[in-house]
Amino acid sequence: MVPVAALTGLQKVKYIYNNRLDRVKELKSEGKRIIGYLCSMAPLEILEAAGLVPFRIMGSPQKGTASADVHIETNMCPYVRNCFARGLEGEFGFLDGLLLSHTCDSVLRLYGLWKYHLDAPFTHCVNVPHTISEPTIRFFREEIELFKEKVEQYAGQEISGPALRASIELYNANKALVKELYGLRKEDPPLISGTEMMETLVAGLSIPAREFNQLLREVKDEVITRPPKLTKKPRLLLHGCIMDKTGFVSLIEKCGAKVVMDDTCIGTRTFWNEVATDGDLLDGLIDSYFKKFQCPRTYRGRSLHRFDYLRQYATDYNAQGMISYIMRFCDCHSLDAPDMRDYLRELRLPVLIVEDDYTEGAVQSLRVRIQAFIESVTEISV
Amino acid sequence: MVTSSSEFAKPIRHTDAAKSVNRVLKDWYARSQEARAKGAPSAWVMASTPPEILEAFDIQAVFPENYGAVSASRGQAVHYINIAESEGYSPSICSYCRNTLGYIQERQQLKAEPPDAPLGGMGDPSMLLSVSLCCDIRIKWFQTLATRYLKVPIHIMESLNPPYGLDMTDERIKKHYIDVALAELRSLVAFLEEQTGRKLDERRLKQVIANSLVARRLLYQTYQLRKAVPSPMPSEDAFACVVPYLYMRGTSFAVDFYQKLHEEVKERVEKRIAVIPEERYRILWVGMPPWFNMGIFNYLESLGTVSAIESQYYMGTPIEVDPEKGLQALAEIAWLRSVEQHRQGAEIAPEQSGPSGDVAGLPVSLVESFARDYKVHGIIVHLVQSCRIISFGQAHYKNVLRERLNLPMLSLESDMSDPRLWNDTEIKGHIKLFIDVLGQRKGTTAVKQ
Numbered sequence: 029m030v031p032v033a034a035l036t037g038l039q040k041v042k043y044i045y046n047n048r049l050d051r052v053k054e055l056k057s058e059g060k061r062i063i064g065y066l067c068s069m070a071p072l073e074i075l076e077a078a079g080l081v082p083f084r085i086m087g088s089p090q091k092g093t094a095s096a097d098v099h100i101e102t103n104m105c106p107y108v109r110n111c112f113a114r115g116l117e118g119e120f121g122f123l124d125g126l127l128l129s130h131t132c133d134s135v136l137r138l139y140g141l142w143k144y145h146l147d148a149p150f151t152h153c154v155n156v157p158h159t160i161s162e163p164t165i166r167f168f169r170e171e172i173e174l175f176k177e178k179v180e181q182y183a184g185q186e187i188s189g190p191a192l193r194a195s196i197e198l199y200n201a202n203k204a205l206v207k208e209l210y211g212l213r214k215e216d217p218p219l220i221s222g223t224e225m226m227e228t229l230v231a232g233l234s235i236p237a238r239e240f241n242q243l244l245r246e247v248k249d250e251v252i253t254r255p256p257k258l259t260k261k262p263r264l265l266l267h268g269c270i271m272d273k274t275g276f277v278s279l280i281e282k283c284g285a286k287v288v289m290d291d292t293c294i295g296t297r298t299f300w301n302e303v304a305t306d307g308d309l310l311d312g313l314i315d316s317y318f319k320k321f322q323c324p325r326t327y328r329g330r331s332l333h334r335f336d337y338l339r340q341y342a343t344d345y346n347a348q349g350m351i352s353y354i355m356r357f358c359d360c361h362s363l364d365a366p367d368m369r370d371y372l373r374e375l376r377l378p379v380l381i382v383e384d385d386y387t388e389g390a391v392q393s394l395r396v397r398i399q400a401f402i403e404s405v406t407e408i409s410v
Numbered sequence: 411m412v413t414s415s416s417e418f419a420k421p422i423r424h425t426d427a428a429k430s431v432n433r434v435l436k437d438w439y440a441r442s443q444e445a446r447a448k449g450a451p452s453a454w455v456m457a458s459t460p461p462e463i464l465e466a467f468d469i470q471a472v473f474p475e476n477y478g479a480v481s482a483s484r485g486q487a488v489h490y491i492n493i494a495e496s497e498g499y500s501p502s503i504c505s506y507c508r509n510t511l512g513y514i515q516e517r518q519q520l521k522a523e524p525p526d527a528p529l530g531g532m533g534d535p536s537m538l539l540s541v542s543l544c545c546d547i548r549i550k551w552f553q554t555l556a557t558r559y560l561k562v563p564i565h566i567m568e569s570l571n572p573p574y575g576l577d578m579t580d581e582r583i584k585k586h587y588i589d590v591a592l593a594e595l596r597s598l599v600a601f602l603e604e605q606t607g608r609k610l611d612e613r614r615l616k617q618v619i620a621n622s623l624v625a626r627r628l629l630y631q632t633y634q635l636r637k638a639v640p641s642p643m644p645s646e647d648a649f650a651c652v653v654p655y656l657y658m659r660g661t662s663f664a665v666d667f668y669q670k671l672h673e674e675v676k677e678r679v680e681k682r683i684a685v686i687p688e689e690r691y692r693i694l695w696v697g698m699p700p701w702f703n704m705g706i707f708n709y710l711e712s713l714g715t716v717s718a719i720e721s722q723y724y725m726g727t728p729i730e731v732d733p734e735k736g737l738q739a740l741a742e743i744a745w746l747r748s749v750e751q752h753r754q755g756a757e758i759a760p761e762q763s764g765p766s767g768d769v770a771g772l773p774v775s776l777v778e779s780f781a782r783d784y785k786v787h788g789i790i791v792h793l794v795q796s797c798r799i800i801s802f803g804q805a806h807y808k809n810v811l812r813e814r815l816n817l818p819m820l821s822l823e824s825d826m827s828d829p830r831l832w833n834d835t836e837i838k839g840h841i842k843l844f845i846d847v848l849g850q851r852k853g854t855t856a857v858k859q
């Protein structure tokens with residue numbers, strides 16, 4: 029077996045994707061403190077600036093939720109239950125802390141239960157308003173300040189202005205590199221598949237940002253120099269809730285399409301908004317993590333124009349249709365679905381909305397619907 | 411009108427106050443329709459938008475959540491829910507919300523009030539008022555109404571509560587939350603001033619807040635009386651009697667209502683007028699009720715069991731604030747409710763203390779104290795499938811209460827407004843078995859120390 033240190037690019041991505049705890053456990057053994065997080069509405073730059081290592085908590089659909097079902101009802105978010113099950117079973121026993129944000133009801137309540145059952149030396153929940161106004165922006169600013177102070181207290185060091193700036197620049201570089209890689213999907217056929225892209229992002233969120241940046245550079249070098257694929261396939265935009273495994277994207281691509289762009293949690297929602305550094309850094313963080321953060325949990329008015337960014341994605345990446353993946357019991361996505369469907373129909377962009385419960389079997393059962401959708405997209409394009 | 415085939419569809423209530431609530435609701439909807447006909451400002455309002463402010467502005471309000479319960483109890487919810495689902499709304503979405511979306515869809519297709527609309531329907535609002543308290547869906551629901559159906563101005567008030575584990579004695583945290591609550595209340599007032607063309611009458615608001623505090627105190631005192639054995643007032647009555655508090659609490663009507671309720675329950679205790687003359691078992695009901703089958707409580711009674719207390723819609727201990735502070739008083743109430751929530755364990759329901767003091771979910775220690783103080787022999791947990799925010803944590807309740815109390819517990823699953831999730835035979839079977847267990851443990855109440 030080739031040692032991981034000898035791997036590069038997509039091979040390394042695949043290794044980390046399949047062994048995503050290895051690196052953080054190694055860092056832990058070196059004395060680093062690891063903070064687990066879920067969702068992307070709390071600035072990781074603050075953890076990084078204090079010398080802590082952020083690690084994205086993810087689930088394992090093949091392992092089920094039995095241990096969490098003892099504590100959380102089965103009509104709740106299957107993803108949250110799955111992550112909690114992994115926590116209860118000790119998979120994240122190496123974590124020194126937990127950082128959640130009030131993104132949705134399930135995640136807020138997961139925070140309470142996690143802290144109650146698996147308390148850690150550092151736990152924090154950033155409270156995020158659902159509406160954007162002067163008072164709520166002020167509130168979010170204070171939330172960031174409180175979070176920063178708590179991190180400083182835990183890390184035993186003040187986060188200086190230059191340290192925060194350096195951390196923001198590191199993460200901005202990360203986002204810029206991800207965007208560059210996304211840019212290669214504008215080619216037809218795309219230079220990197222949706223499955224490879226997702227593997228890369230999941231792997232990257234399992235290692236420190238600096239190492240992720242190096243990995244992104246390697247992946248880019250690899251995909252632009254390898255022989256290009258010749259067969260053109262229908263190009264799709266993927267929308268939806270959290271997807272942290274490649275199963276669904278891979279199914280779409282095996283069914284004969286290419287996922288060329290996304291509006292998903294481990295995708296553009298996490299990587300699209302660089303933090304401005306030309307003014308007050310906190311203002312930059314507020315813009316990136318609150319005002320611009322794209323998630324249906326935030327009220328963005330009554331107009332269907334709230335979906336304009338999807339049109340932009342479809343145009344920029346030349347998508348011929350969209351598949352929306354909604355995690356069962358995700359009220360925010362579910363309630364938006366008919367409005368979004370109508371908006372896209374108005375644009376004559378075909379859309380397929382599927383509901384899933386974060387199990388491997390459920391994904392496979394969607395095959396026929398996806399195949400039929402891809403065929404219909406192909407016919408329309410012809 | 412779709413009629414329910416369940417034998418539990420028609421409840422029998424016990425107190426005069428509870429029996430009067432049907433009339434209260436009819437009058438309220440009729441008044442609202444009359445006011446709208448005259449062009450008075452009217453609103454569809456999400457519960458926990460402070461009714462005190464609505465009253466101070468003379469806004470005629472109807473509450474879609476309430477209409478979900480009303481439609482369910484009158485056998486019309488399935489009709490509306492089916493319409494919403496055929497429009498693409500997932501069956502997992504809150505049944506109150508699906509009820510509203512189906513109702514408005516039909517109303518717009520007919521260009522008139524649907525002929526079977528319970529209580530004459532909700533009518534056309536001149537504005538939509540929502541609040542972020544409690545669950546995500548409350549914002550999305552009104553966003554959907556405003557996007558697809560009702561082209562009237564909308565306001566969404568932010569209601570923020572401290573997450574679990576925060577230091578509630580920290581003055582900075584207190585200021586952080588009170589400041590944003592006050593700013594949001596002011597924003598609501600500014601919106602209403604614009605919509606009504608009138609300035610807030612501060613003197614009136616103060617009086618309304620004073621009324622609200624009196625109503626809360628009377629309701630609390632009534633709940634204290636409900637500890638009596640035998641039970642003077644069961645859960646099915648409490649679920650009805652909460653209507654004036656939730657929706658009209660700043661009014662003098664609400665004060666009168668709770669004064670009469672208190673007197674009536676006091677008299678029932680003094681004269682030992684019981685819900686069931688031979689009370690064998692008392693239970694604590696956790697969760698929302700099945701509004702379409704409230705007769706389930708009468709079924710329990712037929713088996714010698716009274717639901718003596720419930721976790722839902724408990725408004726908590728009286729809160730002492732100075733009504734003269736106006737909006738500041740409402741912001742302080744929200745904070746004080748949060749403090750109380752955290753003191754008793756906010757790991758499950760940290761986000762549920764709204765401006766002016768509504769609370770949707772209870773901390774586990776309070777539920778525990780209910781079990782002890784109301785001397786219950788068992789607990790029924792009703793998991794409502796489509797309301798995640800109330801259901802989330804019931805498993806935790808059960809785990810903690812099992813550790814702390816020595817009481818049998820029964821879990822029932824259905825919904826608050828979607829009767830398709832109910833099965834008479836199954837529910838009866840579960841209840842009978844549960845009563846058998848209570849019988850085997852006769853005499854055992856919440857004794858574990």
